Amino acid sequence: xxxxxxxxxxxxxxxxxxxxxxxxxxxxxxxxxxxxxxxxxxxxxxxxxxxxxxxxxxxxxxxxxxxxxxxxxxxxxxxxxxxxxxxxxxxxxxxxxxxxxxxxxxxxxxxxxxxxxxxxxxxxxxxxxxxxxxxxxxxxxxxxxxxxxxxxxxxxxxxxxxxxxxxxxxxxxxxxxxxxxxxxxxxxxxxxxxxxxxxxxxxxxxxxxxxxxxxxxxxxxxxxxxxxxxxxxxxxxxxxxxxxxxxxxxxxxxxxxxxxxxxxxxxxxxxxxxxxxxxxxxxxxxxxxxxxxxxxxxxxxxxxxxxx
Amino acid sequence: xxxxxxxxxxxxxxxxxxxxxxxxxxxxxxxxxxxxxxxxxxxxxxxxxxxxxxxxxxxxxxxxxxxxxxxxxxxxxxxxxxxxxxxxxxxxxxxxxxxxxxxxxxxxxxxxxxxxxxxxxxxxxxxxxxxxxxxxxxxxxxxxxxxxxxxxxxxxxxxxxxxxxxxxxxxxxxxxxxxxxxxxxxxxxxxxxxxxxxxxxxxxxxxxxxxxxxxxxxxxxxxxxxxxxxxxxxxxxxxxxxxx
Numbered sequence: 001x002x003x004x005x006x007x008x009x010x011x012x013x014x015x016x017x018x019x020x021x022x023x024x025x026x027x028x029x030x031x032x033x034x035x036x037x038x039x040x041x042x043x044x045x046x047x048x049x050x051x052x053x054x055x056x057x058x059x060x061x062x063x064x065x066x067x068x069x070x071x072x073x074x075x076x077x078x079x080x081x082x083x084x085x086x087x088x089x090x091x092x093x094x095x096x097x098x099x100x101x102x103x104x105x106x107x108x109x110x111x112x113x114x115x116x117x118x119x120x121x122x123x124x125x126x127x128x129x130x131x132x133x134x135x136x137x138x139x140x141x142x143x144x145x146x147x148x149x150x151x152x153x154x155x156x157x158x159x160x161x162x163x164x165x166x167x168x169x170x171x172x173x174x175x176x177x178x179x180x181x182x183x184x185x186x187x188x189x190x191x192x193x194x195x196x197x198x199x200x201x202x203x204x205x206x207x208x209x210x211x212x213x214x215x216x217x218x219x220x221x222x223x224x225x226x227x228x229x230x231x232x233x234x235x236x237x238x239x240x241x242x243x244x245x246x247x248x249x250x251x252x253x254x255x256x257x258x259x260x261x262x263x264x265x266x267x268x269x270x271x272x273x274x275x276x277x278x279x280x281x282x283x284x285x286x287x288x289x290x291x292x293x294x295x296x297x298x299x300x301x302x303x304x305x306x307x308x
Numbered sequence: 309x310x311x312x313x314x315x316x317x318x319x320x321x322x323x324x325x326x327x328x329x330x331x332x333x334x335x336x337x338x339x340x341x342x343x344x345x346x347x348x349x350x351x352x353x354x355x356x357x358x359x360x361x362x363x364x365x366x367x368x369x370x371x372x373x374x375x376x377x378x379x380x381x382x383x384x385x386x387x388x389x390x391x392x393x394x395x396x397x398x399x400x401x402x403x404x405x406x407x408x409x410x411x412x413x414x415x416x417x418x419x420x421x422x423x424x425x426x427x428x429x430x431x432x433x434x435x436x437x438x439x440x441x442x443x444x445x446x447x448x449x450x451x452x453x454x455x456x457x458x459x460x461x462x463x464x465x466x467x468x469x470x471x472x473x474x475x476x477x478x479x480x481x482x483x484x485x486x487x488x489x490x491x492x493x494x495x496x497x498x499x500x501x502x503x504x505x506x507x508x509x510x511x512x513x514x515x516x517x518x519x520x521x522x523x524x525x526x527x528x529x530x531x532x533x534x535x536x537x538x539x540x541x542x543x544x545x546x547x548x549x550x551x552x
Contacts, residue, residue, distance in 0.1 A: 286362060290362075301411065302400060
């Protein structure tokens, strides 16, 4: 049975006020299976060789979702899990992951979620992952996710990842290999750091398939004395298109580095990158003040919109 | 009623100070449509910004309905009933048109209400409500959305700073109708900074601001000939002795 703290975290990271009546579900709490349910065309099974699950989505599955949230509430718990997703040809699914840590103690709590996706021909996946930390303890809340994706012909993936707040340290790594012709991935990363938190996000998108496409949109807000580093790298090895856009708002004494890299290894590869780091424009605050908001309210509305 | 008393604003210059507004005093009655016009660099925008609180006057007083608002912040003036449409409105990444309209209205706007404000500036709500107010919008589109926020704000005193700038002819015609409607409804005092004859012709009264001073004031029929008479070649030296 989940306690109230765990239920609150589930709500934060997976919008799960209660277990969805439909779709496949796996809730992992403090390293153990807390709840599991399969749906008509989606099965979840524990791995036998290491900690983790295999999620198998049958070909042409439609209108079925997968929820696999992770909750850590035991201070000092170190959790590492391997989750593999096999998405069948022509399936169209939404997968909601997410991890929340409540650390009320003195020891560091850490979760490493290693997710690998095998996305079949013409399959369509929307993957939503939220990370969140809370708790009064001095122990750190650490989240180190790795997401690796392999896309076949015509496969299409939208990756929506967001670090809401409260994560002291994060090292994110995302790798997408688009080998299939006409495959596409859109990566939308949103990240907020505050106090003395650190975040590093590395990304490799490899466009091997003819007419493979990617769009990487990274938006971050670095508050207080936090630091952020971004390394989005896109490689074009065929006729392909890629666009990387990194935008950061910097506040207080925060530090942000943004190092996008695009490499073309084919004459028909078109890759673009844009990166911008800056504070909130004074004009924006003033405009919202003329609409009746205080400067503090204006700042919050601007940040909420930016990280929406 | 809006009263400006001996309002001055100056900025540091190479030699002493440069006066942008010079001891300007005037009164604007409630529910009137006033057009402020005059040459570029004459102090019109500074005057509007001083009323909104975006510029702090060097000296003088601003009174709204008898209350001294000279030291109020921008937010306080907004709450007191003043609104200002920027000449060059800022853009916001991630903020949707409907969010901005809702902030202006002070509460979450329903689809129909938001749609009505956009229609008044010649935009189709279906195409715009869910769009971000960012660089994906053209200058004219952002400008029209800015005007829609002022309409949604429904303040007692609305100031529009060159609302026609960057707007195409077709949209401008629609906008003129909107200002005419605002005038006919007589719910608010409307101040428009403009150079357009069609807008000038809507005014109850025109204020001619030049060199930081109020140089003339009167009806369109009185002031418009003055404006035409003062038309310059763009070079004062050339005007005087045909040599520059």
